[in-house]
Structures are given as structure tokens and as C-alpha cells.
Amino acid sequence: MINITNFTCQDNPPWPPAGPAGEPAVDLVWGPAEPARRIGGRVADIAGLAAAVLLSWLAYIPRRLGDHVFTWNDTEAFWRGWQITKVRGGLGRRYRDPDFDTLAACPQCQGEGMNAMDGRADTPCAPCLGTGRVSTEEVS
Numbered sequence: 001m002i003n004i005t006n007f008t009c010q011d012n013p014p015w016p017p018a019g020p021a022g023e024p025a026v027d028l029v030w031g032p033a034e035p036a037r038r039i040g041g042r043v044a045d046i047a048g049l050a051a052a053v054l055l056s057w058l059a060y061i062p063r064r065l066g067d068h069v070f071t072w073n074d075t076e077a078f079w080r081g082w083q084i085t086k087v088r089g090g091l092g093r094r095y096r097d098p099d100f101d102t103l104a105a106c107p108q109c110q111g112e113g114m115n116a117m118d119g120r121a122d123t124p125c126a127p128c129l130g131t132g133r134v135s136t137e138e139v140s
């Protein structure tokens with residue numbers, strides 16, 4: 001019969017595990033078993049966390065202000081399908097129409113908008129209607 005329980009608690013390792021002879025016991029969760037140092041570390045951790053929360057809250061104020069100021073513009077841009085980019089820490093907006101990606105320079109007037117081919121520079125180019133740009137679907 002093998003007895004797996006040591007009723008006399010002999011030959012059991014100490015808890016928390018001690019290092020080599022002469023070294024203090026080490027707590028596996030908090031490190032060295034020095035209470036003052038452990039409490040000071042906890043206070044520093046809590047103070048750092050509180051400072052981080054406060055700074056993130058303060059940094060969020062300009063974004064909230066910008067969201068409030070640009071509510072109507074953002075709504076219209078969303079309605080039109082434009083891209084909205086928040087700039088300057090949330091205090092500015094940049095709006096962009098994605099249809100600009102589908103434009104290319106007119107191949108007939110090379111983006112000038114005026115007829116340079118027939119010698120009359122005062123008449124607008126017919127394919128681009130004088131804008132100098134055509135849709136990429138038209139060029140293909």
C-alpha cells in the first residue's frame with residue numbers, strides 16, 4: 001500500500017517557495033515579500049492608471065466638441081456618400097467625394113478643357129464639356 005498523504009507534513013516544501021539559503025521568500029504574485037515596497041508599487045500603479053484615465057478623458061473633449069460643431073455637416077456628407085476624415089484632434093473635418101477617383105484627364109484636350117487640336121482655343125472641348133476631366137468609364 002502506498003500512502004500518498006503526508007499526515008505529519010514532513011518533507012513538504014515551504015510556501016511560498018524560498019530561494020537558496022539566506023534569501024527571503026518570494027510571493028509568486030507580487031514579487032518580493034516586502035510589504036512596504038509592495039504597497040508602494042500598488043499605489044504607483046493606481047496613480048499611473050488614474051493619470052492615464054484623466055488624460056484620455058481630457059483628450060476626448062476636443063473630439064466631442066468637434067462632433068457637436070460638425071453634426072450637420074457630417075450628416076450631409078454621410079447622406080451624399082462622402083468620406084469624412086477628422087483632423088486636428090477632432091476640431092476639424094475633411095470631406096471627400098469618392099467619385100473623384102473615377103475621373104481622368106480628357107485624352108482629346110489633355111486636361112486643358114479647350115480645343116487646341118483645331119486651332120480654336122476659345123471653344124470648349126466637346127468630350128469633357130470644357131472641364132478637362134472625363135469619367136474613367138468613358139475613357140476605357
